[in-house]
Every structure is written in C-alpha cells, then in structure tokens.
Amino acid sequence: MQEDSLAAVDTLTQAYSDQWSGTSGAEEAGAFVQFMSSNELIYVVLGVSLIIWLVLLVFLFRVDKKVAKLEDQIKTDKEV
Secondary structure (H helix, E strand, O other), X not given: OHHHHXXXXXXXXXXXXXXXXXXXXXXXXXXXXXXXXXXXXXXXXXXXXXXXXXXXXXXXXXXHHHHHHHHHHHHHHHHO
C-alpha cells in the first residue's frame, strides 16, 4: 500500500518537474526579473500588498474629504 502512494508521488514529480525548475534564463532577462529572482519572492509579495493597502488608504481619505465637503454644502444649503 505504501509503495503505491510513493509511486503516485513519484509520477507527479516526474510529470511536473520541468514546470517547477526555477528561474532558468534569468541571467538574460531584464533587471526587474533578475531582482525578483535574486531575492526571496515573499518580499515581492509583501511589497505589492503594501502598495495595494497604501492606494486603498489614500482612496478612502479622499472619499472621506469629499463626503465631508458635500455634508457641509448640504448643511449650508438647508440653513439658507
């Protein structure tokens, strides 16, 4: 029974080994690809997620300012 499960794992490894070979040809690629392949990819993922969070925060602050401005405008229109 254990040999059957090992054979299945070995078959999968052989079938997908060329797809997970790593970054072959990175020496000839651009500077950005070399940077990504030379560093740990977790830092790239963290950097991208940090950029996304910063963009979302800027967007929320801008929307908040616009809503506050509209609320003030409505308030002054009702008083007049």
